Amino acid sequence: MRPLGAQVKESDGVEASWVTVDLAIFTVRDERLMVLLVERGVEPFLGRPALPGGYVRKRETLREGALRELREEAGIDGDGLHLEQLGAYGDPGRDPRGRVVTVAYLALGPDLPVPVGGTDARCAYWAEVSEFAGGAQGLSFDHxxxxxxxLEEVRRKLEHTPVATAFCEEPFTLSGLRAVYEAVWGQRLDPSNFRRKVLNTPGFVEPTGERSTPLTGRPAVLYRRGGASVLSPPLLRGTGRVPEPAELR
Incomplete structure (x- = not known):
């Protein structure tokens, strides 16, 4: 192994690399799963949609860089979000400017505000995930x-952790929590089965002792997130699902 600080030569097959951070930020608005996108204001991919992100500064940690880019490119304070590292992406050619390794972050929040574009982003906006999942519309780089x-990580986490509550303003109703699962999983759930599974999972949610006061209908029990970090048993996709009409024929 080469000693730390030793000079690296191009002939060694090593090239200088840059480090960036990118953020996949999800929220649920009007019972739809949304992702935060920016319109790039500079080359490469001028005018194309992209996840917010950018280069990490010299004295920043990766997390600090992610939070700064979120503030600069979208005007959103990420300190109150569920934020975790998703993974590193460094395929050669992912960025036409040279070898760039990006560390992606996953962030979740409840009905986040309208973003405001800044720095090298012309604008920032919420887009329905279904419009971009599966490559239906092209995002910049390998976004x-x-x-x-x-998206798959969020879907998996909803099965095994109480992270769905990160999409909810406290206190929340079980119907509001179910709407999060339906938006993220893309399937309708049977209300009775969902209620039973949630309430039978220790530490998932806990009642606040209060009820909602809707304009119409009966008041609903209000809940907050419980103390569990893992759901046991897990709330698996496909269980308690409401069949589509075509499946009943």
Whole structure:
């Protein structure tokens, strides 16, 4: 192994690399799963949609860089979000400017505000995930891959952790929590089965002792997130699903 600080030569097959951060930020608005996108204001991919992100500065940690880019490119304070590292992406050619390794972050929040574009982003906006999942519309760089990985990670986490509550403003109702699962999983769930599974999972949610006061209908029990970090048993996709009409024929 080469000593730390030793000079690296191009003949060694090693090239200088840059480090960036990209963010896949999800929220649920009007019972639809949305992802934060920016319209690039500079080359490469001028005018194309992309996940927010950019280069990490010299004295920043990766997390600090991710939070700064979120503030600069979208005007959103990420300190209150569920934020975790998703993975690293470094395929040669992913960035036409040279060898760039990006560390992607996954962020979740409840009905986040309208973003405001800044720095090298012309504008920032919420887009329905279904419009971009599967490569239906092209994102810049390899952001379609990052988005697909982030979406699957969120879907998996909803099965095994109480992270769905990160999409909910506290206190929340069980119907509001179910709407999160339906938006993220893309399937309708049977309300009775969902309620039973949630309430039978220790530490998932806990009642606040209060009820909602809707304009119409009966008041609903209000809940907050419980103390569990893992759901046991897990709430698996495909269980408690409401069959589509075509399946009943």
């Amino acid at each position: 379609e891959v990052i988005l697909a990985d982030a």
